[in-house]
Amino acid sequence: MADWQANLITDADGIEQLIRSTKTIAVLGIKPESHADQAAHYVPAHMAAAGFEVIPVPVYYPDVTKILGKPVFRKLTEIGRPIDMVDVFRRPTDIPQHLEEILAVKPKAVWLQLGIRNDEAAETLAKAGIKVVQDRCLMVEESRLRR
Numbered sequence: 001m002a003d004w005q006a007n008l009i010t011d012a013d014g015i016e017q018l019i020r021s022t023k024t025i026a027v028l029g030i031k032p033e034s035h036a037d038q039a040a041h042y043v044p045a046h047m048a049a050a051g052f053e054v055i056p057v058p059v060y061y062p063d064v065t066k067i068l069g070k071p072v073f074r075k076l077t078e079i080g081r082p083i084d085m086v087d088v089f090r091r092p093t094d095i096p097q098h099l100e101e102i103l104a105v106k107p108k109a110v111w112l113q114l115g116i117r118n119d120e121a122a123e124t125l126a127k128a129g130i131k132v133v134q135d136r137c138l139m140v141e142e143s144r145l146r147r
Contacts, residue, residue, distance in 0.1 A: 007126035009109075009133045015141050018109055018131055022084040025138075026055040026076055026107070028098060029089030032064045039113065040089035043139040044068060047087075050142055055079055059090065076105045083107040087138055092118040103128055111138050 009018055025047055031040040048054040048068050056067035057076055064072060073079050076086065076098075086107045090098065095118045102110060102125065109131040112118065122132045 004123070004127040007129065007131045008122060009131050014131075015133060015136070016145055018085075018133065019138075019142055019145060022052065022109065024053045024055065024082065024084045025087050026057050026073075026079060026083045026085070026105075027087045027089065028057045028076065028102075029059050030054075030056045030067055030072075031058065031089070032061050032067050039137070039139075041067075043089075043113065043137065044087065046139045047142065050146075055083070076101045079105065085109045085111055087111045087113065088116060089113050090116070092116055095121045099124055102130075106130070109133070111136070113137060114140075 009015055027044045029040055030044050031038050035041045044054045045068055054068055054070065056070055056072040058064060058067065058072055066072060083105055084107060086102055088110060099121055107130060110125050112134040114135060114137040117135045122134055125132050
């Protein structure tokens with residue numbers, strides 16, 4: 001636990017290693033196709049097109065049963081299999097309410113999208129051995145690796 005800060009990924013090499021080791025991404029706060037112009041839809045759509053398995057976990061939209069052609073899960077804990085990354089599209093103040101659930105599924109990493117930063121939550125996750133990226137766009141970082 002002493003070196004938990006090593007789990008806070010901020011450098012390009014760490015981000016590259018994280019993305020390259022990721023295959024399955026649960027997207028917490030994903031939006032359906034009706035919101036295709038918003039990052040919470042087009043970023044996961046990009047990641048799916050890039051070959052990642054995207055698991056939709058919308059917070060709202062109770063009538064939506066599929067996003068990106070995949071069945072939606074209402075909670076991370078309902079997925080029932082290993083998750084490499086939880087990509088989070090939630091306000092910084094909303095993240096604490098998801099911490100227990102994220103810790104329960106033990107993803108290898110949690111990615112807080114561009115504009116999302118919660119240092120207390122990041123510290124909690126990092127101390128649990130989960131790698132954390134904050135305030136960065138997963139689509140931008142993934143695209144950079146293919147140049």
